[in-house]
Amino acid sequence: MSTVLIRALFTSLLAPAGPALPPVVSRSPLVFFHVDSGGCEACSLEVEALRKGDYGLAEAGIVFTDAPRVADMLLVTGTCTRMMAPVVKAAWEAMPQPKGLLAVGACAIDGGPFAENYAVLGGLEKRASVDCAIPGCPPTPDAILQGIVSLLSPTPAPIMEA
Amino acid sequence: MSIPPILFGGALVTQESSRPSVRALVRNGQKTETAWRFELTEDAWFDLVECLRDDPAVLLGLWCDGKAVHAFFNEGGVPGGEVGLRPLMASLALEGPRYRGFSAIRRRAAPFERMIRDLWGIEAMDAADTRPLVDRGAWTVTAPLAERPVPASGMTDMPEFSTPDPLVAAQGMVFSRGPASGGTEGPVHFRLGVANGRVRTVETLTGFAHRGMEARMAGVSLADAAGLSGRIHVGATLAHQWAFSAAVEQAVGMTVAPMIGHIRAMLCEIERIYTHLTCLARTADAAGAEMLAARLYKARDILSRVCQAAIGRRLLLDCVAPGGVTLAIAGHEQLHEDVVLEGLRTLCEEIAVFGTGDFLDIQALWRATGVVTSALVGEGQVPRSLADALMLGGAVGRSCGRGADLRQSMEAYSGVRIRTPVAIEGDAAARCRIRFEDIAESLRMIAAFSAMFTAEDEAERASFFTPVQVPQERCEGYAAVEGPDGLICHVVILQAGQVERTFIAEPAGVLQSVQETALQGCSPSKFDAVRCSFGVSVAAVDL
Ligand code: SF4
Numbered sequence: 001m002s003t004v005l006i007r008a009l010f011t012s013l014l015a016p017a018g019p020a021l022p023p024v025v026s027r028s029p030l031v032f033f034h035v036d037s038g039g040c041e042a043c044s045l046e047v048e049a050l051r052k053g054d055y056g057l058a059e060a061g062i063v064f065t066d067a068p069r070v071a072d073m074l075l076v077t078g079t080c081t082r083m084m085a086p087v088v089k090a091a092w093e094a095m096p097q098p099k100g101l102l103a104v105g106a107c108a109i110d111g112g113p114f115a116e117n118y119a120v121l122g123g124l125e126k127r128a129s130v131d132c133a134i135p136g137c138p139p140t141p142d143a144i145l146q147g148i149v150s151l152l153s154p155t156p157a158p159i160m161e162a
Numbered sequence: 163m164s165i166p167p168i169l170f171g172g173a174l175v176t177q178e179s180s181r182p183s184v185r186a187l188v189r190n191g192q193k194t195e196t197a198w199r200f201e202l203t204e205d206a207w208f209d210l211v212e213c214l215r216d217d218p219a220v221l222l223g224l225w226c227d228g229k230a231v232h233a234f235f236n237e238g239g240v241p242g243g244e245v246g247l248r249p250l251m252a253s254l255a256l257e258g259p260r261y262r263g264f265s266a267i268r269r270r271a272a273p274f275e276r277m278i279r280d281l282w283g284i285e286a287m288d289a290a291d292t293r294p295l296v297d298r299g300a301w302t303v304t305a306p307l308a309e310r311p312v313p314a315s316g317m318t319d320m321p322e323f324s325t326p327d328p329l330v331a332a333q334g335m336v337f338s339r340g341p342a343s344g345g346t347e348g349p350v351h352f353r354l355g356v357a358n359g360r361v362r363t364v365e366t367l368t369g370f371a372h373r374g375m376e377a378r379m380a381g382v383s384l385a386d387a388a389g390l391s392g393r394i395h396v397g398a399t400l401a402h403q404w405a406f407s408a409a410v411e412q413a414v415g416m417t418v419a420p421m422i423g424h425i426r427a428m429l430c431e432i433e434r435i436y437t438h439l440t441c442l443a444r445t446a447d448a449a450g451a452e453m454l455a456a457r458l459y460k461a462r463d464i465l466s467r468v469c470q471a472a473i474g475r476r477l478l479l480d481c482v483a484p485g486g487v488t489l490a491i492a493g494h495e496q497l498h499e500d501v502v503l504e505g506l507r508t509l510c511e512e513i514a515v516f517g518t519g520d521f522l523d524i525q526a527l528w529r530a531t532g533v534v535t536s537a538l539v540g541e542g543q544v545p546r547s548l549a550d551a552l553m554l555g556g557a558v559g560r561s562c563g564r565g566a567d568l569r570q571s572m573e574a575y576s577g578v579r580i581r582t583p584v585a586i587e588g589d590a591a592a593r594c595r596i597r598f599e600d601i602a603e604s605l606r607m608i609a610a611f612s613a614m615f616t617a618e619d620e621a622e623r624a625s626f627f628t629p630v631q632v633p634q635e636r637c638e639g640y641a642a643v644e645g646p647d648g649l650i651c652h653v654v655i656l657q658a659g660q661v662e663r664t665f666i667a668e669p670a671g672v673l674q675s676v677q678e679t680a681l682q683g684c685s686p687s688k689f690d691a692v693r694c695s696f697g698v699s700v701a702a703v704d705l
Contacts, residue, residue, distance in 0.1 A: 033342075035342045035349075036342075038701075039373075039393075040392075040393035040396050040701055041397065041699060041700075042393070042396035044346075046477075052443070053459050054460055064344065079373065081370060082301055083300040083349075087370070091342050114378070117374050118302050118377075119301050119373060137393075138477065
C-alpha cells in the first residue's frame with residue numbers, strides 16, 4: 001500500500017445517490033475506538049501513551065471513545081486472534097457510516113511475529129481494506145500520531161515509517 | 163503453662179517422618195543427560211504429589227511436550243535470599259491422556275494444568291480448577307499441540323459461565339465488560355454479579371489474547387525465539403528476554419561477562435519502573451484522579467523517550483539476546499562498547515534526574531490525592547494465607563508480607579544492595595505503595611549500576627554480544643529472573659541447531675486467579691481501580 005486511502009471519503013464522494021454523508025476526514029472531532037485484538041500489548045501501550053500523554057490529541061480534534069457506535073475510525077492493535085475476530089467485526093458493524101480502519105503495528109497489519117495458526121487469523125491487510133497502516137513492532141506514539149494526522153489531511157500521504 | 167509430655171513405658175516416642183523429601187524422591191528417579199532433570203515412574207510421581215503436602219519445595223512450572231509432563235521445582239522454598247535457585251525437574255512419561263495433577267495441593271499449578279489441558283488435551287487428575295483457560299471453542303482444532311488434534315466442534319463442553327450466585331440471581335444484577343471495552347485492560351471479558359451494592363462474584367473469561375507462544379517458540383532459530391521472548395508481554399519484556407537468554411546460555415555452558423549481567427539488571431530495573439508507573443497511572447485514572455494519572459503517564463513517556471534516545475529502545479524490546487545485549491545507539495551505526503556504555507551512563511543520569519525531581523512530586527501528589535486513597539484503602543484485600551498458598555511474589559505478594567526476592571541471589575546484582583519493600587495490609591492501597599517504594603529502590607539500584615558503567619578495566623570491555631552456537635546434540639537450560647510482578651522462569655531445550663522447545667512460567671496466571679477472588683466484595687464503582695492495582699496482563703495469562 002503506497003498511499004493512505006480513505007475508503008469512507010471515496011464512498012461519500014463517489015456514491016451516485018442517497019443522502020450525502022460527510023466524509024470522515026471533515027468531522028470534528030474525529031472519534032476513534034481502539035481494539036487490541038491480541039498482541040504483546042506494546043502497541044496498545046503506545047496507543048495509551050498517545051491518548052493519555054502530552055501529544056495534544058484533543059487540540060487536534062482527535063478523541064477516543066468507549067463505544068463503537070459513535071466512532072468514526074476503528075483503531076486495531078495486535079494480531080487478530082480467532083476469538084477476537086467476531087469482536088472486531090461486531091465493533092466495525094456497530095460503527096456508523098462512513099468509517100475507517102486503522103491498523104497500528106506489524107501484528108495488526110500482517111500478523112507480524114504472530115502469523116496465522118490454530119488460534120490466530122493474522123493481520124487485517126488480507127481481510128479488510130485498511131485505510132491507514134502504521135508499521136513498527138511497535139511504532140512510537142509519534143509515528144501513530146503522524147498516521148492519524150495523515151488521515152486528517154486532504155491529500156493522501158505516504159505510508160508512515162516507524 | 164506448658165504440660166510436660168506423658169511418657170509411656172518411660173520412653174519419649176518421637177514421631178519420625180517416614181516420608182522422603184521432594185528432593186530425594188525426584189533424585190531417586192531415572193537420571194537424564196540434564197543434571198537437574200529426572201524421569202519418574204507413575205508411582206513415584208504419585209508419591210511426589212503427596213510429598214508436596216508437607217515439603218517446602220515450590221512448583222515453579224508445569225509443562226507438557228506431548229510425550230511427558232515436566233514439573234519444575236525449587237528446592238526448599240521460594241528462591242531468594244542468599245541461596246537462589248535450586249532447580250529440580252521431574253518428568254513423567256505419559257501413558258494416556260491423564261496424569262496426577264498438583265493443583266489440589268499446590269494451587270499455583272492450576273493455570274499450568276488448565277493450559278496443558280487446552281493445548282495438549284492431557285488432563286490433570288484431581289485438578290482444583292477444571293475450567294478452560296484459553297480454548298473457548300473458537301480455534302480450528304482442539305488440543306492443537308497434540309499429535310492428532312481434533313477438528314473443533316465450535317463449542318466447548320464446559321459451561322462458559324457458572325450459575326449465578328443465589329443472592330445475585332434473586333436481587334442483583336450481572337454486568338459484563340470486554341473483550342473490547344475501549345479501556346486499557348486488553349482483550350478479556352469480565353462478568354460481575356452485583357448485589358446489595360457489592361460485587362459478589364467475578365468471573366474472568368480469558369483466551370482472547372492467546373497467540374500460541376509455546377508452539378511459536380518450538381522448532382525455531384535462536385534469533386526468532388529470542389525475538390518472541392520479548393513479545394510475551396510488554397510489561398515484562400526485558401525480564402522474559404533475560405530469562406530466555408540466560409536459559410540458553412546455561413544450556414550451552416556459556417558465561418557472559420559480569421558487565422553484561424549488570425546491563426541486563428539495570429535494564430530490568432528500568433522495566434520495573436515502567437511497569438509500576440503504568441500500573442499506577444491506570445489505577446489513578448480508574449479512580450478518577452485524572453491529574454495524577456496524567457503526571458504518571460507523562461513520567462513513563464519521558465522515560466521511554468530517554469531510553470529511545472540513549473539506547474535506541476523505547477519500550478526495551480529486543481535489548482537482550484543469548485550471548486549478550488543488543489542495544490543500538492541512535493546515530494551510531496557501529497555498535498561499539500564505549501558508545502553503549504556512554505549511552506547507558508546518559509540514561510542513568512537522566513533517570514536520576516527523574517528520581518530526584520518528578521518522582522518525588524508524583525509520590526507526594528499520590529499521597530495527597532483523596533480519591534485514590536478512598537478508592538483503594540481496604541479494598542481488594544489479599545489474605546496472607548492465600549498469598550502463602552500461592553507463594554505470591556511481586557507487588558501483590560510483597561503487600562501481604564512476603565519478601566522473597568530472587569535479585570538478592572543473582573550474580574548480575576552483585577555489588578548492589580537489595581532492599582525489598584514489604585507491607586502487611588494486603589489491600590490495593592498497599593500494593594500501590596509497594597510499587598512506589600519499588601520504584602525508589604530501582605532508582606537507587608540504577609544509580610549504583612551507573613557507577614559500574616564507568617569501569618575503565620579492559621577486562622570489562624569484552625564484547626557485549628557473542629553469538630551463541632546452538633549444538634546439534636540435545637541440551638537443556640533454565641533461568642529465572644525477578645520480573646516486575648514476580649518470578650519469571652524459562653526452561654529451554656536446544657537440539658539440532660535450533661530451539662526445540664521453550665517452557666515459560668509467568669506470574670500472571672496465578673495473579674489473575676487472585677484478582678478474581680480479591681475483587682469479590684468490592685464496591686462496583688471501585689472495581690476498575692482495584693483491578694488495575696493488580697497489574698495483570700492478559701497477554702501474559704493467555705500466552
Ligand atoms: S506489532 Fe510487535 S509490538 Fe505490536 S503488539 Fe505485535 S508484537 Fe507487540
